Amino acid sequence: MDYFGIISVLIVLSAIFGYVNAKFLKLPTTIGLMLITIVFTLLIVILSIFDDSLLLREKELISGIDFKTVLLDIMLSFLLFAGALHTNFDQLRVQRWPVLVFATLGVLISTFLVGIFTYYLLMILGMEVAFIYCLLFGALISPTDPISVLGILKKANAPKKLETKIVGESLFNDGVGVVVFLTIFSVASSAAGSADGGVEVSDIALLFVQEVFGGLILGLILGYITYFLMKSIDDYEVEVIITIATVMGGTLLAHELHLSAPLAMVAAGLMVGHDTVRESAMSEMVETYVDKFWELIDVLLNTLLFVLIGMEMLILTFDFNYILAGLISVxxxxxxxxxxxxxxxxxxxxxxxxxxxxxxxxxxxxxRGGISIALALSLSNEMHRDLFLVITYIIVVFSIIGQGLTVGPIVKKLTQNYVDEDEPNGLSHH
Structure with a gap:
């Protein structure tokens, strides 16, 4: 099936599942879509006992999609720009230091802790996996997903300080997490490919600094250029196209310069969405169209992403030890x-x-969300791809369904007596 056919089928399925969720289940969109997709996929597996033609078609559809490339190289830039665009910069600035520490030091600590826990867990279960590969797993599972949790926090009326920390951390730790993963991945590949297994620490540090800070600087430059262009005209159609060009052109440029495209898009989105930029560069009509367009892109891509996550279970290797490792890893x-x-x-x-x-x-x-699955799919067979993909999938499904459905009530219960004082308006512009 060609790409147009694949995209068409996914959008039709997304529309049907979205309708079923909105009409009957009334769950948060991302949770409902993934749950329906998993049930749909399981039904196809059961039906395959009598007739496997539908199962073969779905497997063909999934195998025709390079999930890693689609998510990391295309969808992630759009999703992070949209998320950052609707984030209140002033609220984020108040919480900038904890958000920065959570997204950098927090990700690094989590990577090493998960790596250590996983190494000993697999050893207990009789699976010998090199520590560097367990660290790789730690890096891919540590980033959190801003998309899934934002709507849930809003419905729970979470205090704005808390909302800012969780969403701000998630926006930045996606980019940092990908950089940490790619850094460890290059170390693991170098160690596997060289006789002495040597790799220079200075090279690793340089790669990390270049990706992270280079990405943020590029994003600020892109944000300023976008602001300058939008300020000099008043045409909502052209200005929406300029924001699309910022994301697509900026992503290409970041890849060409070996900088972090996700972090560049977060920085650009925060700058373009800043209240000062909105007031001086966008008329009321332009602001409405820009916001509505990126909200629609956000919803559409998330719909496709969570339907894809649900369908990815078809490519998993269902080994008892893998499933057990996944359940204990939660x-x-x-x-x-x-x-x-x-x-x-x-x-x-x-x-x-x-x-x-x-x-x-x-x-x-x-x-945890699609980024973790995409990174797990990028592992090679030598890195125990099948094992870590099953563990990752179990953690992501539990995270989105189990944690996603309960985090709202937990937030309400734990913060019911807390009163926000002297805060700027909420995290979102809406």
Missing amino acids: PLTLAARFLSLWMPIKFFAKRLNFVPKTNLIMTWGGL
Whole structure:
């Protein structure tokens, strides 16, 4: 099937599943879509006992999609730009230090903790996996998904300080997580490909700094150019096209310069969405069209993404030990996240008047998403791709369905007596 056929089938399925969810289940969109897709896929597997033609078609559809390329090289830039565009920069600036520490130090600590836990877990289960590959798994499972949790936090009327920390961290840690993963991936590949297994620490540090800071600087430059162009005209159609060009052209440029495209898009989106830029560069009509266009792109891509995640179960290797490792890894990754946030929260809590039980809420509210699956799919067979893909899939499904459905009530319960004081308006512009 060609790309047009694949996209058409996915959008038709997304529309049908979205309708079923909106009409009957009334779950948060991302959770409902993934749940329906998993049930749909399971029904096809059961039907294949009598007639496997539909199963073969779905497998053909999934195998025709390079999930890693589609998500990391195309969808992620659009999703992060849209998320950053609708984030209140002033609220984020107040919480900038904890958000920055969570998204950098937090991701690194989580990567190493998950790597250590996984190494010993697999050893206990009788699977010998090199520590560097367990670290790779730690890097791919540590980033959290801003898309899944934002709508849930809004419905729960979460305090804005808390909302800013969770969503701000998620926006940045996607980019940082990808860079950490690619850095460890290059180390693992170099070690596997060289006789002495040697790799220069200075090269690793340089690659990390270049990707992260280079990406952020590129994003700020792109944001300024976009602002300058939008300020000099008043034409909502052209201005929407300029924002699309920023994302697509900026992503290509970041890949060409070996910089982090996700971080570049977060920086560009925050700059273009800043209140000062909106007031000076966008008329009311332009602002409405830009916001509505990117909201639609956000919803459409997320719909496709979560339908794809549900269908990816067809390519998993259902080995008992793999499934057992995945189930045990769920509490282990939650424990690693709790511990990785503990020290930064302790440090900033009194200075910034943190919401009570922030660590607990951020641990449970840090949902894993498509990025983790895409990174797991990029592993080679030598890196135990099938094993880590099953573990990742189980964690992501539990995270989106189990944590996603319960984080709202938990936030309400733990913050019911907390009163926000002297805060700017909410995280979102809407």
